[in-house]
Amino acid sequence: EDKVVQSPLSLVVHEGDTVTLNCSYEVTNFRSLLWYKQEKKAPTFLFMLTSSGIEKKSGRLSSILDKKELFSILNITATQTGDSAVYLCAVGSGNTGKLIFGQGTTLQVKP
């Protein structure tokens, strides 16, 4: 059975801290791994990863994929209160466009 597992499930940090969110997966016909940010509405796309070892970066956020060990990490440096959200990891399977989501990590950044 395909599954995606995120850890930790929740995290509380203070502004300026650096956080690392984890996503491991066991999915047949892996196509891509995606990270989303969700703030009480629809998920917002952050990154799409398809190749191992190539870091994707956007401002203070970065992510990398390890297809041998079947995991990805999402790093957020110099966190801000606006980073507070649920971060979702999803894996695209096969060529049907469907995604398998993890449970999400709830990040709270305190001032």
Add this chain to the structure above:
Amino acid sequence: NAGVTQTPKFQVLKTGQSMTLQCAQDMNHEYMSWYRQDPGMGLRLIHYSVGAGITDQGEVPNGYNVSRSTTEDFPLRLLSAAPSQTSVYFCASSYSRGLGNTIYFGEGSWLTVV
């Protein structure tokens, strides 16, 4: 360009009632899907479609029906609502069959079954 449009945004149903959640996209995407999101569960796939006339079940299809008569529309039907179907529902569409497809989400439909 409206993207993915879901209606209604909020709905309260009584147990046993039926309703349809509407989803439309104007991006000519082949792939459309419905997810439900419950606290601590992430998003779970209900049904998906790879093109007009083709649908398939996802992870949690029981209690839901779908059809795809046009490329643009992918309605989700609850034939006899149950309290367990209280959830937030997201419709999504994507264009790529190849590596690295990205998905566009609707704004969500908050459904409460009492």
